[in-house]
Amino acid sequence: MAQSSCPYAILRTILVYGINGDPNRSNLVLWAKAKLSQKEAIKVVNDQWRMPTFVDDLAHACQLAIERQAQGIFHISGAELMSINEAVYKIADYWKLDKTLISEISAASIGQADNRPRQTGFDLSKSEKELGYVPTTFLKSLEIIDSQFKEFGR
Template sequence: MIKVVITGSNGLLGQSLLSLLLSEKDKYEVIGFSKGENRSGRNDFLYISIDITDETLLKEKLVEIQPNFIINTAAMTNVDACENNKIACNTLNVDVVKWLAEVSDRINAHLIHLSTDFIFDGKKGYYKETDQANPLSYYGLSKLKSEEIILKSNIKYTILRTILVYGKVFDMSRSNIVLWVKEMLESKKEITIVDDQYRMPTYVEDLALACKISMDKKAIGIYNISSSQLLSVYEIAQQIADVFHLDKSLIKSIATSTLNQTAPRPPKTGFDLTKTNKELEFYPKSFKEDLLKFKENLA
């Protein structure tokens, strides 16, 4: 049996991973770490209510459990909130990763950690794993620091960088771009969307699968995980309207400069997926194909 601890098991990726790994109960023993009550709607795994920002408690529990893999899906990802509350951001996105790396070293666990396209400044797009990072926001900086901690350690690790994750799980604490656009248009509300930021959105089920593949292959290194096509956020919203047969005329385009966001965003990210295709044998699809699959799953 492969023993896996998922931090942030109540989150979008956490719950998706639970579903995926628990479908192979003969192979994986899954333990979920999250704050508060178990929100996954499942009780067929060991759930531990824990504040992972408590270093002593976090390390004690992991030493007790002795997992083969730790998948760290817990993070503070609200970009403006990170800018406004750097201490909280640093604790969850940097300190916790340092502790996870320390305990992984001690118990010989393989750490799978999620990172982001926001470590880049977005000047060029289609970033390779080896491209020079230059974060514009504190969120991006915190995720870059967490990567550096892992790279300097002696542990077995996989870092999966991803972009704009969307999907739906049992009990969600926050929305995501696809659900938000869909809900607004279903309510016949006009929305304004930036047309000068470019992204490759990631379906959460693909990201969960990439985590599982990384475990099964014991992949070491950094990998890019996203859909395969670079789109403006405005085009993303238009495709959501198309797939769900909603009124596109309600979507109005605006420039980022008119938004007054606290933290700057990289204008153009997106990933080169060559290494992911080759080493993980993982072949992401276009946003539209993923959306159609998501729509099917919603039904």
């Protein structure tokens, strides 16, 4: 394999969520909030765990990597490992939405048992040490998203 002498930084991430500029594009938080706000029942896997990444944190990590001329591979995500259904319950709690609309299902029941890992999490220590990366807590990110909804009229 050929080696490149070009400096590089690769930022790896997991399950990105937050406000975006395209109302037709969704993510876990926007999807769950929208469906539950419209009183629609949703099915959520209860046997997959992730460290969701707030999009504002990812953008900030990119900025930090550029400013520090970072080189190498960096893991960028939230610091909290949680199941997908746990994240959705937190979303429902934050916006005071009806949690009885949430049905828990297994990954196998929707054909994801073999093509998605049960648990995806990162060791953030390199990003914290070399970039100064500090992830926003999931609850705090929901507060920020709520203020962004109000600011941008969504």
